[in-house]
Amino acid sequence: MAFISLIIAVSGTMGCIPVYWQLPNAVLAGSAAAIGVAFINSVANLAGFDAPFMLGALKDASGNFQSGLWIIAALELAVGIWILSFRKRKQID
Numbered sequence: 001m002a003f004i005s006l007i008i009a010v011s012g013t014m015g016c017i018p019v020y021w022q023l024p025n026a027v028l029a030g031s032a033a034a035i036g037v038a039f040i041n042s043v044a045n046l047a048g049f050d051a052p053f054m055l056g057a058l059k060d061a062s063g064n065f066q067s068g069l070w071i072i073a074a075l076e077l078a079v080g081i082w083i084l085s086f087r088k089r090k091q092i093d
Contacts, residue, residue, distance in 0.1 A: 013076065020083075027086055 024036030053071070056068035 009073075016080075023083065023086060 021037075021040075022039065024033045028036045055065065055068040055072075058071065059065050061067075
C-alpha cells in the first residue's frame with residue numbers, strides 16, 4: 001500500500017511540472033519571464049541541495065523518515081495553494 005501511495009504521489013508531482021514551467025510566461029513578459037525562470041531554477045537547485053540534509057536532520061531528531069516526508073508534503077501543498085492565487089480573474093465589463 002505504501003508503494004502504491006508513493007507511485008500516486010510521484011505521478012502527481014511529476015504531472016505538475018509542465019504546467020509549473022508555464023507560470024513565468026503567463027505572469028511575466030519579456031526579459032522578466034527569463035529572470036523568473038532563472039529564479040525558479042536557482043531556488044530548485046538550492047532545494048535539491050538542502051533537502052537531503054533537512055531530511056537527514058529530521059530523521060536523526062525523530063528516528064524515522066515520516067516527519068520529514070510530512071513536511072515535504074505540507075510544503076508542496078502550501079506552494080500549490082499559493083500558485084492558485086496567480087490564476088487570472090475574469091474581468092466583468
